[in-house]
Amino acid sequence: MVFSSLRSRVAAATVVSGALVLASCGVFSDPTVSGSQRMLADFGAALDAQDAARAAALTSAPGQAAPTIAATLSGMHAESVSVRVTKPVEYSDGTADYGLDYTWDLGDGRSYSTSTTGTARKLSSGWRIQWDPTVLAPGLQNGGSLRLVRTDATPAPAVLDTARKPWMTPQGLTDVVFDPTATGDRASSIRRLAAVIAPIAPLITAPVITQRVAASGGKPTTVVALRDSDMQVLDGNPASVPGVSVNRTMALLTTDRRISSPLAESTAAYWQALRDATSGWAVQRVGADGGITRLAGQQGPPAPSFSTTISQPVQLTVNASVVDVAQPATMLVLDAASGAIVAAANNDAADAAGADLDNLVTPGSTLDPVLGAISATTGDDRGAGEKALHTLGLGVDYTVPGVTAATTNRAAISAAGLDSAPQVSALSMGALGVAIARMAGVAPTFVRGTTTTVRGGDLGPVDQALGARIAAAMRTTATTGDASDLTGAPDLRALVGTNGPQGPGWFVGITRGQVIVVHCAGEKSGSAALQVVQKYLRQR
CATH class of the missing domain: 3.10.450.50 (Nuclear Transport Factor 2; Chain: A,)
Known part of the structure; x- marks a missing residue:
């Protein structure tokens, strides 16, 4: 003083x-x-x-x-x-x-x-x-x-299936990372790591890890991502292996670990967007001992829970159906009455090739009956032909909440486009099947209460004569044509086609209230598509 x-x-x-x-x-x-x-x-x-x-x-x-x-x-x-x-x-x-x-x-x-x-x-x-x-x-x-941190309101939004049961939930996820520069004996560390994770990931062997490290140029490589339940059955602690570290995060994962679907990834992105829109913030004072004091901030409201149209039992069947073929295979199932997406799956080869439900590829001969029917009913009127194609769900783009992101109008065809088939995606082929089943085009949907955006044309009622011609052609394909060997679907109507020996091969079928779409790439892709469909019909 x-x-x-x-x-x-x-x-x-x-x-x-x-x-x-x-x-x-x-x-x-x-x-x-x-x-x-x-x-x-x-x-x-x-x-x-x-x-x-x-x-x-x-x-x-x-x-x-x-x-x-x-x-x-x-x-x-x-x-x-x-x-x-x-x-x-x-x-x-x-x-x-x-x-x-x-x-x-x-x-x-x-x-x-x-x-x-x-x-x-x-x-x-x-x-x-x-x-x-x-x-x-x-x-x-x-x-x-x-520090400034993001805050999320609790509880996190629930993600439900079509039966309103939990489909995806936030869960702990542990990334197991191997850094070859952090160990004096790389080969020994890789062998030890493979042995530790073998009970839960037996296919990730020492040679597989070695291959991944080489592909990364010797940089730290995430070997496997494990759920909390996986960590309980490992043969040891991965972090005890020289050169190995573990990074724990939270992720939105399927409640049933057997389910693998592109719908899970896109739903996780939709869920995250909801959380982002309602997230808050806080300024924190961090002490030398790690203690945290909140100084200021604002929290948004909890994001709403939502239901999807996925059927987990059907999804498991679809997963099992695509794994038997070696080439890339994608399968999509929709409800024939509403256009709701019920299930979708890629096999490993399709995942490696970057397959998506909205990838645009050639339909080959698959749409020949459709284009022939349009020509027969509209004659030389190109405007009427293009309008008819759009009512069937083809030649337009879809932005399906929870499935696809907003895109530009890539799929729209020009007036001259009727001379050949427009490029198609699994989604547009599914919309085609639903349009024939309903005799009216409707956009695919997935998250209940949301609206799919359609660009490039208008869906709507299918001309009765046009629809009857296409349905008859599909019935002929199923009874005496390329799909006639399929069993387990006596009411089947189908389109089958390829784009030459190297594919791609397509199947679009309507049976028992479902629209089934299969796309395969590579040699003998048409036969592979039929093989996937047959396995699905047997299991269903």
Whole structure:
């Protein structure tokens, strides 16, 4: 108290009342601004420039200050930092007092403001901030930092199947990563890792891991991603193997681990978009011991749960149907009455080839009966022919919430397009099957309560004569044509075709209230497509 009283009596003539905004253009030339204030102006400018080293150099302990300042700047992800000096007082004994008001512009209309106080000393190198982490924020410690984090409301939205049972849930996921540069004996580590994960991943052998590491150029490689339940049956701890680390995350996963579907990936993306739209934020003070104190923020409402039209029993059957053929195979099943997507699957070869439900490929001869029927019913009227094609669900683009992202109109055909078949996707072939089953085109759907966007043409009622011609041709294919060997579907109507010996091969069938679409690539793809369909019919 004696020292404080003495300082108040010997205050120099450079005492300034009020506040100084460090962003002021004249701060360096104004003769009424003291040396300590010019230093503080430099400190504020360094923070706004996100330059931790420059800001730390203006403190009495740059080595201690730099890590804390750097961690805070990187953790806050601020678009700008405004620093304002309040109540600056410089004393004749080479010290100064001041206050600092911080405003962190965090973007998207978010900001965080805080005020601190501190002291400065005039050293041989000039004026310097007497370093204390509280110069950045009240309560901050050496080794701590401020950070901006995303927050998600609880509970997370539920993802249900068509029976309103849980289909996907947030679950713990552990990535097992092998870094070949972090072990002295790469081959030994790989053998040990393969042995540890063998109970849950027997196909990921030492040669497979070696191959993956080589393909990555010797960089750290994720060998396998394991659910929490998987971790319980491993033959040891993967992290105990030299060169192996584990990274735990949360992910939206199917409740039944047997289910593998492109619908799971697209649904996870839709679920994440819902969470993103309702996410919140928080500014946290992290202590040197890792303790967290929430300082500010705002939380959005929980995202709504949603139901899909997937049938898990049908999905399991579809999964089992595509695995018996070696070439890439994609299968899609829709409800023939509504156009709702019931199941979809790729085999491993299709996944490796990057197959998607909206990939556009040639239909080959598959659509010959359709184009022939359109020609017979519309004659030379190209406009009428194109309109008829669109009512059947072909030549248009679909953006199906939970299945496909928004796209440009890639599939629309020109007036001359009727001279040959338009490119098609599994989705558009499914829409064709539904249009024939209903005698009216309808867009595929997946997330209940959402609307599919259609671009490039209008779906609608199918001309009765056109629909009858196509249905008759499909019935002939199923009874005496290329699909006549199929058993288990006495009511089947089908389109079958390929684009030459190397494919692709297509099957579009209507049976027992379902539309079945199979696409295979490669040699003998037409036979492969029929093989997939036959297995599905037997299991169903």
